[in-house]
Amino acid sequence: MPELPEVETTRRGLAPHLERRRVLGATLRRDTLRWPIAPEISDLLPGQRIEAVRRRAKYLLLDTQPGSVLLHLGMSGSLRVLPEALPPRTHDHVDLLLEGGHVLRFNDPRRFGCVLWQPAGEVHPLLAGLGPEPLSEYFHGRHLHLLSRGRTAPVKNFLMDQAVVVGVGNIYAAEALHAAGISPLRPAGRVSLSRYERLAGEVRRVLDHAITRGGTTLRDFISPDGAPGYFEQELAVYGRGGEPCRRCGRPLKEAKIGQRASVWCGGCQR
Ligand SMILES: [Zn+2]
Known part of the structure; x- marks a missing residue:
């Protein structure tokens, strides 16, 4: 199972490819992973620019103006930035099409991961009540x-x-x-x-x-x-x-x- 260091490494690897890029569209090859994929991914996200890629606990957040995509890799999930033309493989469940001809592709064989939405200015229930980040100044x-x-x-x-x-x-x-x-x-x-x-x-x-x-x-x-x-x-x-x-x-x-x-x-x- 990906632990905090793997999620942070993923964040650091993805950020330069995602930040300041606009999302042009979303392809959902299924509608549910651990939970139903948030409808905002199709409805609100296209056209928005990713302002930052953040991590909270083992969740990744892609911040845009109306809200954040909230991702969790579950037991077996992975995220890759790939050329748009590369055909999806088995278990490639979600693509976010990015300007510049690339996609952010979410693969998750066991489907314990999730793709949810946190409206701007709100804290998703999954993130409420969490303690401080261990690498932050609030942990001592x-x-x-x-x-x-x-x-x-x-x-x-x-x-x-x-x-x-x-x-x-x-x-x-x-x-x-x-x-x-x-x-x-x-x-x-x-x-x-x-x-x-x-x-x-x-x-x-x-x-x-x-x-x-x-x-x-x-x-x-x-x-x-x-x-x-x-x-x-x-x-x-x-x-x-x-x-x-x-x-x-x-x-x-x-x-x-x-x-x-x-x-x-x-x-x-x-
Ligand atoms: Zn000893």
């Missing part, structure tokens, strides 16, 4: 510390709660907690401010690193199999249950925490 140790007081849930679940901070998936939560030396099982309300400051820094570092990697491994703005931007050998804990901790050598523990596979070191994570 004080934020985590303040929100976590009195919470007894494991800190790993807390970190993956989209109302706390968006886009910290299972891999990145596991890696950041190991780097910060915090046990994923520790109750969120019992982590100190200084440890949350360290954790916030490690979350930013692992995501930044994956975005940098994503930029070198993605081709044509596709993550071929939704693999994370990390190379496997760079992961400190994720997928390494039973193997030696790279810091202290003890075998890494593995258990489900909140239904998610979790790996951590009982020696250097407390």
Whole structure:
């Protein structure tokens, strides 16, 4: 599944091809993906200029004057800018025809993605109630510390709660907690401010690193199999249950925490 770093890499790859371009039309080869495709894509979008390509959590937004196209890649979706003349393949569900002879083509074999519409000046219900972006100035140790007081849930679940901070998936939560030396099982309300400051820094570092990697491994703005931007050998804990901790050598523990596979070191994570 594309995670925040893959979506951000897609955004950075698409933006130079889309920004300031006018959308001339839309071709919908089906009317529903995860949800019905918004009628505004056919009715309001043609003729509009794309002003910006933004990301919020794992959603991409194509901003135009009357509103924004709201895209999610779901489990298997990808977006590519292609020559208009290139015939569509299986699972190419939506084309936005751009001035200059190109199309933005949305392919999604499993159809868990979505193409929705957010009117200008409104916040789509899917985006309401989300926590801050982890790479923004609004995400820091004080934020985590303040929100976590009195919470007894494991800190790993807390970190993956989209109302706390968006886009910290299972891999990145596991890696950041190991780097910060915090046990994923520790109750969120019992982590100190200084440890949350360290954790916030490690979350930013692992995501930044994956975005940098994503930029070198993605081709044509596709993550071929939704693999994370990390190379496997760079992961400190994720997928390494039973193997030696790279810091202290003890075998890494593995258990489900909140239904998610979790790996951590009982020696250097407390
Ligand atoms: Zn260790």
